[in-house]
Amino acid sequence: MKQLDGFGKFLETLRGKMSLREAAHKSGLSHAYIRDLELERNRSTNEKIKPSPVTLKKLSDAYNYSYTELMEKAGYLEKEEMNHSSVEVDIAQILFIEVSAKEVTYQFQHSKISQNVHSLVDFSDFLDQLEEKGFKKMDTDLFVNLHHVMKYIEKEGTLYFDQPGIGKHVVIAASKQKKYHDLLLRCIARNTGNSLEYHLDRNGSIDSMRSTLKQSF
Template identity: 50%
Template sequence: MGESIPNFGQFLEGLRGSMSLREAAKKCGLSHAYIRDLELEKNRSTNEKITPSPGTLKKLSGAYGYPYTELMIKAGHLMEQDVSVSSLSTIQVDLTDVLYIEIGMKEIYCLNQHSRIKKNMDSLKDFIQFLELIDKHDFKKVDTDVYASFQQIRKYDEHLGKLYFDSKGTGLSVTMSEPYQRKYHELIFPQIAKNNRTNLEFTFGNKNSLQTLLSSVD
């Protein structure tokens, strides 16, 4: 790990340029208040210093059109020598049958119906590349260290916040923490309908709440 450049928050504000905070928020999926906190380099509610995580920087990189690796270096998450070495290893794993992934301090566990595969992380570069890989395969973060394959989910227990990988809800499952339940609420049921090859019908209740019904295709 390195050190961030002086006035990194001002640098982020410069990248945003003439784009409004709300426009930036819409492009990167972060709240406009949080983006402003990053620019001021402090949480305005607690007055504590804050530093954007690699995941946050990835979103800002896409929104501002600025190279992700360069942004990681300027934020202090990477050092120049970390990216100048061409022989850095990458984590290789077949994600086809992986249902969910648990990430530890220096290792990654990929779980399917029959096995639990362990992979070691040799560098922060490995970790970042792995996050990019699982994002392409539609894995979503559902808890602090857990990523679930949304292409594999088959049932959702909304009351318990559990995602199941079988339609009966008796097999492997992961539990989503409350913030991610809210984040993916509108995505989960259509995704399950797609995975189960069912029709998704929406009906509105008396209180205008959205109820989701899955009906089998004839």
């Protein structure tokens, strides 16, 4: 399905009398980016832009408008697909989730599942579940399950899902490193069964030194 002609103008209409800064505060997006979306172009590069499903979810919440309808108008959902069920996945077993404009990829320890965004009719509910299941947004379209993080190389911003730090991993945004630094340490201590006392090894990764941690996050 193609994006609604004049979709940017439609977003501006949804914002109504709300100022750009108020919309930014409610959505968590920058006021400049919201205006770019309304103009359907990046004013710095003059390139055409399209909001991702994650961005649409934020705008849906900020403007109190149906997420499903917004996805439809943005060209992600067909009306006839509304009754299709999505592939069921065990959220607890997912290491991390990557969301692109066209699909969502669930990464497991030994496999991955990619699902077309068109079939995610309950995508809004799905995103709402992530926080309560231990996920944190670690980059624009990256959600990490903190229950599975086993090692953190701080200087690289790399999270590993195995203690040796040689297997699957993701690189998180610098702003998220700063925001979730202490939480990451607590989670790794809990996941590995070690204490919160750490030292930096030669690679700059954070390793535990002492007894079992009894607190949970």
